[in-house]
Amino acid sequence: MSEKKMSSSRRHQLKSLMLSIAKSRLEAEVIAIEGAKKTYMEENCPGPDLSGSMADLQELCKKLHAKIDKIDEERYDMETKVSKANKEIEDLKIKVQDLQGKFKKPALKKVRLSADQMLQALLGSKHKVNLDLRANLKQVKKEVKEEDKEPVGDWRKNIDEKAGMDGRKKMFETS
Structure with missing residues (x-):
């Protein structure tokens, strides 16, 4: 210490x-x-030897193109081998996790999809999905209440009657 x-x-x-x-x-x-x-x-x-005739330069270009094609094929083969090896490694990792019994839970992303879009994603784009949620519901008949319906008239007349305007109108009309 x-x-x-x-x-x-x-x-x-x-x-x-x-x-x-x-x-x-x-x-x-x-x-x-x-x-x-x-x-x-x-x-x-080594650097190219460009001292020569046009035919020699064309022959050199053809050789270079052949080499480029060969190297490109080798590169493609290597890429496919690497991708196969990577896929095999992933498969083996999954098998190891299965054997250990420990699973990593992937981080889930929030996705906003409608029900139609979800079903279309699950079933594929070939299937047309129409999700009608009301199709399987029971039909319930509503009881219509019979109310005393008064005939609808001019609203101004109703107001005049309630306010007692009839007498006032007559006063103004006679004078």
């Missing part, structure tokens, strides 16, 4: 020193990689 705490200025100084050393090493590594690329290209890909 006799450990002494390091001061923050000392810790900051050591951290900056470590970062500067790491930066210089990364720069040296990048320079070394570039040098290795350059030497590899010089060894395996």
Whole structure:
């Protein structure tokens, strides 16, 4: 327990020193990689000899195209092998998880879909799905209440009658 705490200025100084050393090493590594690329290209890909007739240059172009096609086929084959290997690795991971009995629950995303869209996604786009939720409901007949319906007339007349305006109208009409 006799450990002494390091001061923050000392810790900051050591951290900056470590970062500067790491930066210089990364720069040296990048320079070394570039040098290795350059030497590899010089060894395996010599510069083209363009001193010749037109027929020689055309022959050189044909050879280059043939090499490019061959390399492209190899690249395609490698990609298919890698994709098959990746798929096999995923399958083996799933088998291992099944054997262990531990399952990772995937993070689910919120998706807003209507019922029609969900059924169409499940059944495929070939099936037309119409989800009529009211189709299976019982039909209930509503009882119509018979109310005393008064004939609807002019609303102004009703107001005049209630306000006793008939007498006032007669007064104004006679004068």
